[in-house]
Amino acid sequence: EAQVTQNPRYLITVTGKKLTVTCSQNMNHEYMSWYRQDPGLGLRQIYYSMNVEVTDKGDVPEGYKVSRKEKRNFPLILESPSPNQTSLYFCASSQYTGELFFGEGSRLTVL
């Protein structure tokens, strides 16, 4: 089954404690991306990757890092989380200009 898998789905952490949200897709897609969704602000792109070892900033990259060492994986790293990073995070993937597939989301709370 074609899917984008994110882990963890739910996480409560404390300010400053490094965390990683993993994302994996099984469709051999070149393009992968991270979004955050906040009430009243909608979906905003954090980072995206056009292929292995190629990443670029989206609209709200501050406080986040990503890496793309393998085609299927695109982890999102919060080196020192802060409360303003409390949000619902989505990973997505697609072929070039194709349909975008989303993961189920990861709800992060930073205390």
Added chain:
Amino acid sequence: KQEVTQIPAALSVPEGENLVLNCSFTDSAIYNLQWFRQDPGKGLTSLLLIQSSQREQTSGRLNASLDKSSGRSTLYIAASQPGDSATYLCAPDSNSGYALNFGKGTSLLVTP
């Protein structure tokens, strides 16, 4: 920067009605436009993708149109059902698949 507006923000209709959701965007230089559905607490599911060279796409009871020059797209849902209740988002792509800009969505409730 691409600005995307969806009207109405919320809509409640009785089952069986035909309805139209509107999406407008400020930058007409887009590669494609996608419509998504999001159920509460869930991820987004792509419903329809319209390439910039197309005028419309259809899937079952859904029909999406695109007018690039005027910066508008509409999603038409025929014979609505309670299972259609969800938030619908449109997303024009301004950068070859790398920069989808999402509207805030239309929250649809279809009552039995």
